[in-house]
Amino acid sequence: MEVTRRGFLKLSGASLFALASGLGFDPQIAQAQGFSLRIEGTTKIPSICHFCSGGCGLLLHIKDGKLVYLDGDPDNPVNSGALCPKGASLGHVANSKDRVTKPRYRAPGSSEWQDISWDEAINKIASKIKEVREATWMDTEEIGGKTYAVNRAEGIAVLGSAEVDNEESYLIKKLSELIGTPYNEHQARI
Missing domain, CATH: 1.20.5 (Single alpha-helices involved in coiled-coils or other helix-helix interfaces)
Incomplete structure (x- = not known):
């Protein structure tokens, strides 16, 4: 044509x-x-990214108890609404089907993990801390011919993380003092 x-x-x-x-x-x-927006009907909650301890602000959009969408907080002075790839991926971390949501235990020599209850996990951790603390406890130490009271557990170390906030770091420090370990470090210094 x-x-x-x-x-x-x-x-x-x-x-x-x-x-x-x-x-x-x-x-x-x-x-x-x-069309309706995916954040329609959600509750907007300001939060802070936990990856690198930079303090970037997030806006979490929650609907029916589930994270629907997240974005950088434009009012946050650290990131002004921008997010790095790790911060932007937090939505996938929160909603991953592979995310571990209950305690798991792998017996010595085993290659299989088994789900256990929270009470069982806490009891296992507490008994192991007690066992190591008693085996490595030092009442005194001799330095230069003099004996000093030291009262510490040499076999336990605590390593903090940027994944914990100030309040949790405070509690970790108190736990370290309670169990008697002088080795309390943070990942930001390593």
């Missing part, structure tokens, strides 16, 4: 007229039928 210039203009004009007349298409209805 060969279309002349005049035929093209006639065809274009007829097409525009057909579209303008609507052909059963009402633009007002189309505007009213708009």
Whole structure:
């Protein structure tokens, strides 16, 4: 089919007229039928990214107890709404089907993990801390011919993380003092 210039203009004009007349298409209805945002009906909660201890602000959008969307907080002075790849991936971390949500235990020499209760996990940790503390406890230490009271557990060390906030760091320090270990360090210094 060969279309002349005049035929093209006639065809274009007829097409525009057909579209303008609507052909059963009402633009007002189309505007009213708009789509809803995925954050519609969510609760916006400000938070802080926990990856590197930089303190970047997040806005978490929660719906029915589940994280639906997260974005950088534009009012945060650290990141002004921008997120690094690790911070931006937190939504996938929170909603991953592979995320471990209960304690797991692997017996010595075993290659299989088994799910255990929180009470069982806490009891295992407490008994192991007690066992190591008693085996490595030092009441005194001799330095330069003099004996000094030291009262410390040499076999336990505590390593903090940027994943914990100030309040949790305070509690970790108190736990370290309670069990008697002088080795309390943080990942930011390593």
